[in-house]
Amino acid sequence: MNELLVQQITALANDSDKLSFICNVTAAIYQSTERINWAGFYFYKQGMLRLGPFQGKVACTEIPLGKGVCGTAFEKKMLLNIIDVHRFAGHIACDPDSNSEIVVPLIYNGKRMGVLDIDSPEYRRFDSDDEETFEEIAKIVSKKLAD
Ligand code: SME
Numbered sequence: 001m002n003e004l005l006v007q008q009i010t011a012l013a014n015d016s017d018k019l020s021f022i023c024n025v026t027a028a029i030y031q032s033t034e035r036i037n038w039a040g041f042y043f044y045k046q047g048m049l050r051l052g053p054f055q056g057k058v059a060c061t062e063i064p065l066g067k068g069v070c071g072t073a074f075e076k077k078m079l080l081n082i083i084d085v086h087r088f089a090g091h092i093a094c095d096p097d098s099n100s101e102i103v104v105p106l107i108y109n110g111k112r113m114g115v116l117d118i119d120s121p122e123y124r125r126f127d128s129d130d131e132e133t134f135e136e137i138a139k140i141v142s143k144k145l146a147d
Contacts, residue, residue, distance in 0.1 A: 001132040005032045009137050013144050021144060023053045025137065029118065030055035033130075036120045037097050041106075041141075042070050043114035049074060052114065059094040068092035070115045073103035077112060081131055083124040095119060102126040104134045108142040116141065 008028050015021040022041060029039040040054020042063055049063040049070055066075045067090055073080040082101045085091045091101075098119035106113040116138045120126070126134075 001129060001136060002032065005029070005133060006136050006140070008032070009140055013140055018145055018147075019053070022141060025141060026053050026055045029137070033118070035122050035125055036118055038095055038117070038119035041114055041116055042074075044074070044112060049114060054117075056119070057095045060092055063092060069101050069103050070117050073105050074112060074115050077105050077107060079104045079131060079135060081126050085119075097121045099123045100125040102130060102134055104131075104138040106138050106142040106145065108146040111146065113142060113145055 005028060009025055012021055012024045012028065026040050038054065038056030038059065040056065041052035042049035043052045048065060051059055051061040063071045065071050069080050069082055069085065069088055069091055080103045082088050085098055085101050099121055100123050101117065101119045104116045106115060116134060118134065
């Protein structure tokens with residue numbers, strides 16, 4: 001796990017404003033993670049996932065539940081680490097440079113709030129260490145949003 005990044009995000013969670021905090025979370029992830037081209041959030045609103053703060057290229061703003069990697073991770077309430085997005089049926093291509101993707105649902109006390117999504121131009125970019133790091137970050141963010 002990237003302890004330094006998790007510590008930084010834990011410190012950022014002292015912010016009194018939730019939006020400022022999650023904006024800084026995307027910047028911290030983007031600055032400290034090598035070989036990625038997109039990092040950000042989609043939040044559950046009015047029956048679908050809506051684009052939240054992010055770093056990277058302009059992205060699609062709405063994702064129906066159960067669609068794409070994000071909508072599937074949200075619906076199944078499970079982390080998805082996709083080594084080759086072109087082999088994922090229904091993958092939504094926002095940035096054509098993305099080749100692998102990790103999505104972690106934001107869940108607090110059983111309530112689903114959205115997803116953390118990170119993309120990479122490299123195939124098989126994310127390993128179990130990254131999974132641990134992003135799961136921990138998703139926990140910190142979910143707790144802060146639920147406060
Ligand atoms: N690829 C995602 C869509 C969001 S972008 O990667 C920023 C998906 O299939 O859900």
